[in-house]
Structures are given as C-alpha cells and as structure tokens.
Amino acid sequence: MRLVDLYGHEDLKLRLSSAASSGTLPGSLLFHGPRGVGKQRLALWLGQLLVCENTPAPCGHCRSCQYAVNLTHPDLHWYFPRPRPKDADPDLEDVRDDYRDAIAERLANGGLYPSPPGNEGIFVATVRAIVREASVTPAMARRKIFVIGDAERMVSQEGADQAANAFLKMLEEPSDKTTIILTSSEPGALLPTVRSRAVAVRVPGISESAVRQFLSDPVVSTALDKTGPQKKTLNELLQLAGSAPGTLFGGEARGKAMASARRLIDAAIAPHSSSRHAAAMGVGASGARGSFTDILDSLIIILGERMRAALHDGNNERAVAASRAADLVGLAKVRAGGNVNPQLITAGLLHDLSSALR
Numbered sequence: 279m280r281l282v283d284l285y286g287h288e289d290l291k292l293r294l295s296s297a298a299s300s301g302t303l304p305g306s307l308l309f310h311g312p313r314g315v316g317k318q319r320l321a322l323w324l325g326q327l328l329v330c331e332n333t334p335a336p337c338g339h340c341r342s343c344q345y346a347v348n349l350t351h352p353d354l355h356w357y358f359p360r361p362r363p364k365d366a367d368p369d370l371e372d373v374r375d376d377y378r379d380a381i382a383e384r385l386a387n388g389g390l391y392p393s394p395p396g397n398e399g400i401f402v403a404t405v406r407a408i409v410r411e412a413s414v415t416p417a418m419a420r421r422k423i424f425v426i427g428d429a430e431r432m433v434s435q436e437g438a439d440q441a442a443n444a445f446l447k448m449l450e451e452p453s454d455k456t457t458i459i460l461t462s463s464e465p466g467a468l469l470p471t472v473r474s475r476a477v478a479v480r481v482p483g484i485s486e487s488a489v490r491q492f493l494s495d496p497v498v499s500t501a502l503d504k505t506g507p508q509k510k511t512l513n514e515l516l517q518l519a520g521s522a523p524g525t526l527f528g529g530e531a532r533g534k535a536m537a538s539a540r541r542l543i544d545a546a547i548a549p550h551s552s553s554r555h556a557a558a559m560g561v562g563a564s565g566a567r568g569s570f571t572d573i574l575d576s577l578i579i580i581l582g583e584r585m586r587a588a589l590h591d592g593n594n595e596r597a598v599a600a601s602r603a604a605d606l607v608g609l610a611k612v613r614a615g616g617n618v619n620p621q622l623i624t625a626g627l628l629h630d631l632s633s634a635l636r
C-alpha cells in the first residue's frame with residue numbers, strides 16, 4: 279500500500295511550491311481548515327516537495343519522492359495524537375516504536391484514517407522526541423520536515439518542561455534545516471503559545487470533481503472496503519463526503535455523530551421548542567467530549583451542504599442563513615473546548631440555530 283495521492287488544493291500547491299522555490303516558505307506553518315479536507319496529506323506533499331531531488335518538485339520519481347510516499351524518508355517525520363504512554367516518562371525508543379507502528383497502520387490504509395479518539399493527544403514524550411530528532415543533522419535531504427497533525431491535541435505541558443520550551447523555540451526561530459507544518463481542524467483550541475508562532479494557511483474543502491477523482495482511486499476503494507461506511511453508492515459517498523472526503527474514514531463513531539447532527543438540525547427548525555429541549559438532552563452529558571466535537575463537526579458539514587444546495591438553487595437568503603448557522607456552530611465549538619456541559623451548549627446552540635435557519 280502506498281500513500282493516497284493528494285486531490286484538489288491546486289491553488290495552494292501552486293502557492294506553496296512557488297514560495298518554496300523562491301526561498302520564502304516560512305519555517306513554521308499552520309494548515310487549518312475543516313476536518314477531512316486533506317491537511318495532513320497536503321503537509322506530507324509539501325514535505326515531499328522539500329526533500330525531492332529534482333525540479334519541478336515533487337517529481338514523484340526520484341529516490342526521495344519514493345521514500346516520501348512510502349513514509350520511509352529519514353528526514354520527513356509525521357506525528358499525530360496517540361494514546362497517553364503507560365509509562366509517565368517513556369524511553370525515546372519506545373516513543374519512536376509507537377509512531378513506527380501507528381504510521382505503518384495508517385499506511386496500510388493508504389494514509390486514510392479516522393480522526394483520533396478524544397483520549398489521544400500529543401503528550402510531552404512526543405514533543406521530546408520531536409525536539410531530539412530536530413537536533414540531528416538531516417540524513418538525506420537539506421532539511422528535516424516535521425508534520426504535526428491535529429496539533430490542537432498538543433497537551434499543555436506539565437510544569438516548565440525543557441522539551442516544551444525547546445519546541446516553542448523551534449517554532450519561533452526555525453533553523454534553515456527544519457520546516458514544521460502543524461495542522462488543525464480546531465485552530466481556536468491550539469495552545470496560544472503554539473498558534474502565535476506559526477504562519478497560518480487556510481486549507482479549504484475540495485471541489486466535487488476532486489472528490490470524485492479521490493473516490494475512483496484504487497487506494498481509496500481498498501481503504502473504503504476495509505474501514506469506510508458500509509455499502510454505499512457513489513452518490514451516497516459524495517453526499518457523505520461533502521468537500522471533505524477524509525471524513526468518510528471516521529468509522530462508526532462519525533456515522534453516529536452525523537446522524538445526531540441531522541437530528542439536531544431537524545429539532546432546530548421544528549416549530550416547537552419542546553423538541554429542541556429533548557434534542558439537547560439527547561446529547562451525552564459528559565465524558566463524551568470527543569463525540570460531542572464530532573457532532574459539532576458534522577453540523578458544520580451539513581450546514582455546508584445546505585449552503586451549497588441553496589447557492590445551486592439561486593436562493594441567496596437561504597445560503598446566507600446556512601453560513602450564519604455554521605458560524606454559530608463554530609462558536610459552540612470554542613465553548614466546547616472549555617469546560618462547559620455539552621447539553622447546555624446544545625440548548626443554547628439550538629435556540630440560536632432556530633432563529634438563524636428559519
């Protein structure tokens with residue numbers, strides 16, 4: 279299995295490659311945008327571009343490109359949330375082994391994976407591994423590239439850890455031998471010390487034709503058979519994917535989140551406030567923060583679909599309403615990042631959505 283190709287993002291690819299070739303690419307980047315649009319894949323593509331031995335890069339043929347798409351390039355590193363290590367202070371080797379296994383698992387599925395469960399994070403042991411790795415000279419390429427996915431899961435470091443400070447310094451003043459690419463679907467939840475040090479690049483959803491190309495890639499079909507939603511027609515997959523086909527690999531939990539989100543929309547536009555109350559109570563109270571975030575993400579996807587449908591029908595008023603509603607959900611996501619009860623957030627959100635959508 280190889281890493282699935284990157285689909286869509288043509289404008290960004292052009293911008294990033296011209297910045298790289300003119301030497302103006304910032305050393306610390308933050309790719310932010312909706313979940314499932316391919317931010318980590320785009321970051322790995324940029325990594326490949328930076329290690330490629332030919333022009334125009336990435337050529338796709340050289341030794342470095344081959345290593346990059348097999349995720350075996352010694353200078354291209356990929357980190358993302360993992361379960362908290364059992365040992366509070368694990369060996370660096372243990373951390374490396376854990377990522378080697380996790381990356382092999384992602385690669386076995388074409389680099390397509392569900393969003394990490396709520397209890398996974400980027401813990402201090404990982405930050406230590408990154409800092410240590412960055413202190414070693416590149417093995418093949420001119421620089422080392424660190425892709426750090428779902429970076430908002432970087433756990434606020436307990437105490438004044440040296441590694442945390444060293445990492446912030448790396449972000450602030452990257453050497454000409456390192457490029458750090460953070461990705462996040464929830465940039466508002468990033469540690470402010472991290473967010474302020476990286477140059478933000480918005481990664482939008484991809485077009486329907488790019489999603490169609492993605493869906494016809496054999497790597498994707500194989501991965502869908504293994505881990506995608508069960509027995510769906512192409513049209514159903516297109517519907518489910520919206521402009522973020524990575525969300526198809528969210529598995530069972532994501533399907534449930536999508537169903538809950540649709541129920542919430544129905545409740546918001548229902549004529550009686552009693553159904554809104556019932557729907558709010560139906561959202562798990564606590565201990566399910568991960569799945570609550572999934573529900574809010576699903577709401578944004580559904581509202582995006584509503585907006586596109588409205589624009590397609592030439593109904594601007596309805597499109598504006600859907601877009602305003604998506605903003606409200608975004609605000610609710612910020613609140614959900616704090617310690618507010620999901621039912622309380624949902625009750626407020628449904629109240630606001632019902633006026634926005636009617």
Ligand SMILES: [Zn+2]
Binds near residue numbers: 330336339341343
């Ligand atoms: Zn190449």
